[in-house]
Amino acid sequence: MSLNKVGPANAHRLQVSLKGGHHNARGTPTDYKNFYLNIKLYIGDQDSQLVVDKFQARADHLPDFTFNYNIVDGELRALFWADETAKINYQAVGDVLAFDATYHMNKYNMIFVPFTGVDSHKRCVMFGAGLLYNETIESYCCLLDCFIKPMGNIQC
Incomplete structure (x- = not known):
């Protein structure tokens, strides 16, 4: 509860x-x-480490699961993750990418950033997701770099 x-x-x-x-x-x-x-x-103050451990367990047991994170002074500053399905979606219908950083989480006030696209049936599909500590240029650049690396060949 x-x-x-x-x-x-x-x-x-x-x-x-x-x-x-x-x-x-x-x-x-x-x-x-x-x-x-x-x-x-x-x-206690280990909640960010619990999240990282959970994602590490997923990466160890799921094929092609990717996550990157940044912890500064025990605080989770950035987190990105994408699973195999998200990567397949991106390869199939990743011509147009949208990300929306308007979702704020209540407890930690982090920004949830879903990476989405639209498939041939006009349904939204996920390409990945991230959490950001703040909305600075450096934070967005780091998140976008984390997105580009596992997705392979990206043309801008």
């Missing part, structure tokens, strides 16, 4: 409602609060 921004007290209340009463729900509101705090203590 924390993924949906439901706090521990409300999460307990919802569990009691869903389970049909306090006698069917496990734990007390205090148990829920303690569990939430334990998770936050475990993650």
Whole structure:
């Protein structure tokens, strides 16, 4: 429920409602609060490293998965990823590329940048995606370089 921004007290209340009463729900509101705090203590300032580790595991197990990142002083400043399907989409219908940097994430205030195109059926297809810490020229240049390298032959 924390993924949906439901706090521990409300999460307990919802569990009691869903389970049909306090006698069917496990734990007390205090148990829920303690569990939430334990998770936050475990993650601490390592949340960017958890993301990088998750992407590294994908790169190790999925063929042709690419990701690049930049961490400065323990903060994730830039991240780009593209999987095999995205690369195939780009090779097939990558004549026109669009990227939209108007999506801001709530918790970290990073900018989500999807790289998209349109296929022959006029449907949007993904070519890759990225996260940016700020909207500077250097950030965009870094992200575009990360996009160009795995996509192969690109003509401007």
